[in-house]
Amino acid sequence: MNFALILFVLLLVTGALYAVDVLKFRKLRSKNGPEPLWVEWGASFFPVILIVFVLRSFLFEPFKIPSGSMIPTLLVGDFILVNKFTYGIRLPVINKKIISINNPERGDVMVFRYPEDPSLDYIKRVVGLPGDTIAYQNKRLTINGKPVEMSKIADYLHPERLYYSEQYSAKMGKVEHRLLNDTDAPAFIPDVARFPYRENCTYNAAGVTCKVPDGHYFMMGDNRDNSRDSRAWGFVPEQNIVGKAFFIWLNFSDLSRVGSFK
Structure with missing residues (x-):
């Protein structure tokens, strides 16, 4: 579900009702x-929807962590805030x-539109x-x-x-973080997709080596053996970037996690 599009449509509808009321019908009422x-x-919700739309589109957007691919940094059930402007100002809906x-810098935790399904x-x-x-070979990462x-x-x-x-x-x-490896998991990358610039990657029994193309980023989960990421589905184009995650604001199961992002 494209929540940004739904919010934009609601903004247009309530904004139109608000404008019609202010310019014409309000003057006719006692x-x-x-x-x-x-x-x-309708019209009375316009100011609220406008504030939510501006905040969510240009400043901060909340997300809930649905999977364990970023354990131990982020846990299932964490509610996080994403900075929408740190990488630049983007038009809502079309991004x-x-x-x-x-x-983006190495080490950033970034939200992006999944290349295989941008929704x-x-x-x-x-x-x-x-x-x-x-190069990710035998569960060890090498950069350049x-x-x-x-x-x-x-x-x-x-x-x-x-x-x-x-x-x-x-x-x-500049980023220090924790990551996990499972000793009993294989080093090779399973279920590799046919993605754009697939020819930039070489796979073997020990893992994968990739040359990141211009305008793209290579992403990995901190829970290395339980994350399907750029090793399997390829590079993230710049236009798919949503923002930088920076804060845990709620976890119903563990309130001590509020603010713990490292």
């Missing part, structure tokens, strides 16, 4: 007379950038920038020939499934 239903239930501000929003970590060579700095920390216990994953602290650019 000062203390009752408002007709189309004003009470076309009209003002450039910043470019879906995905969230992963930015690993590769345009022009980078990304340089291994990403990692150190082993205490294993991570998945509370709902009651099993452990190896946990690492990694540094990518």
Whole structure:
């Protein structure tokens, strides 16, 4: 469901009703007379919908984490806020950038429209920038020939499934974060799609090596063996970017997670 489009249509309808009421019918009503239903239930909602539309389209948009691909950084049930303007101002609905501000950086947690189905929003970590060579071999990440700095920390216990994953602290650019690997999961990449610029990637039993094309980004989940990401479905084009995730504002199961984003 395209919520942005639905909100835009509601804005147009209520805005039209509001304008008609202000310019014509409000002048014809007695000062203390009752408002007709189309004003009470239509035009009166216009200011509220306008504020929501502006906030959601240009400033901040809430999302709920639906899967475990970003564990341990983000858990299922986390409600997060996404900064819609940090990478530039985009027109609502069509998502076309009209003002450039910043470019995504390695380590950013980014929301984007899923390349295989742009009606879906995905969230992963930015690993590769345009022009980078990304190698994920034997569960170790290398960027432009340089291994990403990692150190082993205490294993991570998945509370709902009651099993452990190896946990690492990694540094990518200016960002330090945690990631998971499962020792019993294979290194090769299963279920690889036929995606644009597929010829930029080489697959083998140990993983994949890709050259990121111009205007595209290589995304990976922090839960490395439980994330279907750029390793399988390819690169994220710049026009699919939604914004940068930066804050957990609610988790009904664990209120201590509010504000914990690292």
